[in-house]
Amino acid sequence: MSQDIDALLGFAPDYDSPIPYMKRTRDYYTAIGYTTAYRWAHYLDAPFTALKKPLSQSRVAIVTTAAPYQPDKGDQGPGAKYNGSAKFYTVYSGDTAAEHDLRISHIGYDRIHTTATDNGTWFPLHALRRAAATGRIGAIAPRFHGAPTNRSHRVTIETDAPEMLARLLEDQADVAIVVPNCPVCHQTSTLTARHLEANGIPTVVMGCAKDIVEHAAAPRFLFSDFPLGNSAGKPHDVASQDLTLEYALLVLESAIGPQTTMQNPLRWSESGKWKLDYSNIDQLTPDDLATRRAEFDRQKELARPNRAVKAA
Numbered sequence: 001m002s003q004d005i006d007a008l009l010g011f012a013p014d015y016d017s018p019i020p021y022m023k024r025t026r027d028y029y030t031a032i033g034y035t036t037a038y039r040w041a042h043y044l045d046a047p048f049t050a051l052k053k054p055l056s057q058s059r060v061a062i063v064t065t066a067a068p069y070q071p072d073k074g075d076q077g078p079g080a081k082y083n084g085s086a087k088f089y090t091v092y093s094g095d096t097a098a099e100h101d102l103r104i105s106h107i108g109y110d111r112i113h114t115t116a117t118d119n120g121t122w123f124p125l126h127a128l129r130r131a132a133a134t135g136r137i138g139a140i141a142p143r144f145h146g147a148p149t150n151r152s153h154r155v156t157i158e159t160d161a162p163e164m165l166a167r168l169l170e171d172q173a174d175v176a177i178v179v180p181n182c183p184v185c186h187q188t189s190t191l192t193a194r195h196l197e198a199n200g201i202p203t204v205v206m207g208c209a210k211d212i213v214e215h216a217a218a219p220r221f222l223f224s225d226f227p228l229g230n231s232a233g234k235p236h237d238v239a240s241q242d243l244t245l246e247y248a249l250l251v252l253e254s255a256i257g258p259q260t261t262m263q264n265p266l267r268w269s270e271s272g273k274w275k276l277d278y279s280n281i282d283q284l285t286p287d288d289l290a291t292r293r294a295e296f297d298r299q300k301e302l303a304r305p306n307r308a309v310k311a312a
Contacts, residue, residue, distance in 0.1 A: 012272070013272065015272060015273065015275055015276055016271075016272030016273075016275065017275075018210040018211065018223070018225055019209070019211075019275050019278055020211055021183045021186075021209045021211055021212055021278075021279075022040050022183075022211050022212060022215065023211075024278060024279045024280060025038070025183050025279060026038065027279075027281050028279040028281055031281045031284070031289050032289050032290075032292050038151070040187060040212060040215055040216070041153050041187050041190070041191055041215070041216040042215050042216065042217075043194070043216055043217035044217065045217060045258065045259070046194060046197070046217040046218065046219045046258035046259050047194055047197040047198035047219060047258065048197055048219050048255075048257055048258035049197045049198075049200050049201060049202045049219075050202065051174075051175065051202050051252060051253065052174065052202075053174065055136065055137050055138070055175070055249055055252065055253060056135055056136065056137065056138055057138045058137060058138045058139075058174035058175050059138055059139045059140070059141050059171070059172060059173050059174045059175075060128060060131075060137045060138075060139070060140055060141060060173070060174070060175050060176070060177060061140075061141035061143075061144065061145065061168050061171060061173035061175070061176045061177070062096070062123070062124065062125060062128065062140075062141075062144040062145070062176070062177050062179065063144070063145050063146075063147050063164060063176050063177070063178040063179065063189065063192060063193075064102065064122070064123055064144060064145070064146055064147070064179050065104075065107065065146070065147055065148075065149050065179070065180050065181050065182070065185040065188060065189065066102035066103060066104050066119065066122050066123050066146065066179075066181065067086055067087065067088050067102065067103060067104070067105075067106050067146065068088075068092070068094070068100065068101065068102060068103075068146075069101040069102070069103050070086055073085045073086045074086070075105065076103045076105040076106075077103070077105070077116075078115060078116040078117045079111070079116065080105040080116075081105075081111075081295070082105065082106075082107075082108060082111075082295070083105040083106055084106065085106075086103070086105055086106040087106040087107075087148075087149070088106070088146060088148055089148050089150070090148060090160075090163075091145060091146060091147060091148065091160055091163045091164055091167065092145070092146040093143040093144065093145050093146070093167055094143060094144050094145075094146075095142065095143060096125060096140045096141065096142060096143060096144050097142070100123070100125070100144075101119070102119050102122070102123045103116070103119070104116060104122055104181050104182075104229055106149075107149055107181050107182035107184075107185060108182040108183065108184075108228070108279075109181050109182055109227075109228040109229030110227035110228040110229055110274075110277075110278050112227075112274070112277050112278070113227040113268075113274045113277065113278075114227045114228065114229035114230055114235075115235045116229060117235055117236070118235040118236050120232060120233065120235070120238075120241050121229065121230045121231070121232050121233055121234065121235050121241070122179060122181050122229055122230070122231060122232055123144075123179065123232065124177065124179065124206070124232040124233075124241065124244075124245050125140075125144065126241075127232065127233070127238075127241045127242050127244075127245040128140050128177075128245065130242060131242075131245060131246075131249070136246075136249065137249070138174075141168070141171040141172075141173040142171055143167065143171055145164055145167050145168070147160060147164060147178075147185075147188055147189065147192050148160055148188070149182060149184050149185045149188050150184075150188055151184055153187075153191065156187075156188050156191045156192065157191055157195065160188075160192070161191060161192045161194075161195035161196070162195065164192055164195070164196065165195060165196055165199050165201070168196065168201055169201075173201065174201070174202075175201065175202045175203065175204075175252055176193070176196055176201055176202075176203045176204075177203070177204055177206060177245075177248060178190075178192060178193045178196075178203055178204070178205045178206070179205075179206050179207070179231050179232055180205065180206075180207045180209070180231060181228060181229050181231065182228060183209055183212055183228070186205075186207050186208075186209040186212040186213050187212055187216055189205050189207065189213075189218075190205055190212070190213050190216040190217070190218045191216060193205050193218050193219055193220075194216070194217070194218070194219065197219040197258075202219075202220070202252060203218075203219055203220060204220040204221065204222055204248045204249075204251045204252045205218045205220065205221045205222070206222045206224065206231045206232060206244065206245075206248045207221065207222070207223065207224070207231050208223070208224055208225070208226050208227065208228050208229075208230065208231050209228065210223045210225075210261070213261075214259070214261060217258070217259055218259070218261075219255075219258045219259070219260070220251045220252060220255045220258075220260050221251070221259075221260065221261045221262070222244070222247050222248040222251050222261075222262050222263075222264060223261055223262070223263045223264060224244060224263075224264040224266070225263065225264070225267070225268065226264075226266075226268045227268065227274060227278070228278065230268075232244055232245065233245070233266075234266070234268070240266060243266065244264055244266065247262060247264050250262070
């Protein structure tokens with residue numbers, strides 16, 4: 001009967017809603033044996049800086065959580081398993097006039113539904129170049145910057161976000177587009193955006209984890225209901241990437257106050273059943289969970305040397 005009523009009223013299926021990443025992540029880690037629940041950053045309000053000039057006259061910077069490819073760190077290609085050895089723990093920068101091979105194997109993106117074959121889906125440099133060529137933006141900042149995906153709120157707030165601000169000020173960036181990938185990336189990106197806005201740089205987060213970004217109160221947010229790893233558009237689809245960037249620019253221009261969220265009207269696919277898969281313990285067997293616990297512990301050990309380098 002309810003299905004008949006849904007069809008009559010044109011309702012979407014209940015599962016075709018934004019994925020509850022905080023709950024899924026909490027339930028998943030509990031299921032594999034980590035029973036201390038992670039506390040996600042939560043704010044009730046947000047800083048906000050209005051644009052100081054039109055975007056056609058503005059210098060736009062990219063902040064990304066993607067990592068430069070490291071040939072000596074194992075498989076980082078499409079379909080690669082989570083690769084903790086490829087993680088980075090300090091802010092890095094790159095020349096936006098050059099080409100860059102940035103990858104996402106070091107984080108927990110959606111490995112079922114994300115191809116990871118086109119870095120334009122998580123690093124919108126080419127889309128920004130096209131926007132600059134048409135005069136939609138004034139220029140691209142001379143450098144892009146990598147934000148470490150850090151589970152420590154304190155390290156992000158007290159160390160990484162201030163370093164990001166210093167580099168953007170050096171670049172004379174007028175605005176920043178912040179592009180996360182994994183669940184924790186979305187928190188890192190939101191905390192970074194908040195710090196930039198509090199210090200005079202307007203931002204927009206382009207992301208896929210709506211609950212995490214809004215829980216941490218991003219100043220401006222373009223929500224794309226896509227699998228993690230596709231915050232900047234669909235793979236090998238230039239029109240999708242350009243339109244997704246355009247929506248982000250519209251949020252920058254049109255937001256009249258903090259905590260402004262706009263939803264990208266593009267759909268990933270006709271069916272929303274892909275949303276049932278990510279870290280969903282209802283679809284995992286006890287053997288699956290045991291295997292994942294063992295792999296998680298192994299990846300922590302692989303990442304440990306990188307942490308040691310940062311500490312030194």
